Amino acid sequence: MGFTMGLNLLLLVAMVATNILSLYHLSSTIQAPKPPPPQQVPDHLLHQLHTIRATINHLTRHHPGSSSGVSSGNSKPPVPSDLVLYSHLSPIASSCHDNPDLLHRYMNYTPFSTCPLDSDLAESLVLRGCHPLPRRRCFSKTPTKPTSSLSQDPFPSSLPDSNVLWAKYSCKSFDCLNRFNPNLGFDPAHDIANFMTYKSELDLPIPQLLQIAKAANSVIRLGLDVGGGTGTFAARMKLYNITVVTTTMNLGAPYNEAVALRGLVPLHVPLQQRLPVFDGVLDLVRCGHAVNRWIPVTALEFLLYDVDRVLRGGGYLWLDHFFSKGVDLEKVYSPLIGKLGYRKVKWATASKTDSGGLKNGEVYLTALLQKPVSK
Structure with a gap:
């Protein structure tokens, strides 16, 4: 009911605005003894009319009661719903x-008490574009008996289960997740060799990355890993x-907690969120893998320009x-990346050989691109 009334009100406002513009043109025509040269409508009136029309178009496409938050107008490849939400385009927190x-x-x-679990x-709200979340006046629940001795080593032999609230997860320990x-x-400890070995052209070991930067008289001190899972990089x-x-999300497992337990900083933000960096x-x-072909092209473009x-x-x-x-890499993604105007330090491709990759004709791309010093 509220949606229908609001839409009717906007339609009425649009009709009134259109009539005002029509009267404006009519009055300017009558006052002149001769047909005057064509006059342009003031920019502010055009802007208001375009805003009204855009709002109406948005509301008429909106489907009340939809729980997914994702438009169903176009057919999409069968991908997990959480990944679709993870990349849903939402420029503002409306x-x-x-x-x-x-x-x-x-x-x-209940204000001033313990927050609900x-x-x-x-996270469901965040994935649907509601970010940042509204603030609340309650106390976040913490584990009952957390360990006080946390390792300074980012590659500890194990992560302490007692520092995680496991209630919402099917697994109740890190060992369970590792077995799964x-x-x-x-x-x-299993990932200690990651990012250090060279197995194919798609790999870029960290020592090689640092050598490339050194050879270019550059320096790497501060970085951001987008969709970095448990923070191994x-x-x-x-x-x-x-x-x-x-940046990481708790999609079925305590990824943020794992990053923090390694003495690292997790940012709980989805791909559609403006990066919280100056x-x-x-x-x-x-x-990494969170950024791939499942992201709508427009959302990926926003992400690249925010990077x-x-x-x-x-x-x-x-x-x-x-x-x-x-075919999409050649016709869509390579031109999209090329718009940045970055220097190609490394550009390597190879066929994706798992069942999904073979079925869909997919390829991998590893690219290291350097931003120009000035534009």
Whole structure:
């Protein structure tokens, strides 16, 4: 009911605005004894009319009651729904109002008491573009008996289970997660050789990366790992005294907690969120497996230009094993990346050989690109 009334009101405002513009033209024509030369409508009136029309178009496309927050107008490849949400384009946080049921549940709490155990609800809102979340006046729940002795080593032999709230997860320990899939990154000792070996042209070991920067009279001190999982890349860079923060989401497992338990900084932000970093201050941005062909092209374009915003002149963008269909890499993604005007330090491609890659004709791309010092 409220949606229909609001839409009717906007339609009425649009009709009134259109009539005002028509009267404006009519009055200017009558006052002149001869047909005057064509006059342009003032820019502010055109802007208001365009705003009204854009709002109406948005509302008429909106489907109340949809729980996914993703438009169903175009057919999409069958990908996990959480990944689709993870890359949903939402330039501003108005999406909080597009999910009133979730927002009501999130804000239905008792002030000045312990917050509900609803981090999964919070993440659902974040993935739907409601970010930053509304602030609340309650105390976050912490583990009952956390260990006080945390390792300074970013590659500890194990991560302490007692420092995580496991209630919302099917696994109740890091050992369970490792048994389920040892490649998830929850066994730091298992990942200690990552980013250090060269197996194919798609690999860029960290020593080689640092040598490239040194040869270019550049320096890498500060970096950002976009979609960095449990923070293995940041952990390895820490051993070189390089500070890297990791953006990650808790998609079915405590990724943020794992990053923090390794003595690293997790940023709980989705791909569609503007990077919480000031302009031109980073030396390196790495985009791993979270950045791939499942991201809508427009969302990926916004991400690339936001990376450009935070990189300093001479800084590096590293697309690490980006995968897409081979034809899309040639016709869509290569031109999109090329718009940045970065220097290609490394550009390597290879066929993706797993079942999904063979079925869809997918390829990997590893690219190291350097931002111009000035434009």
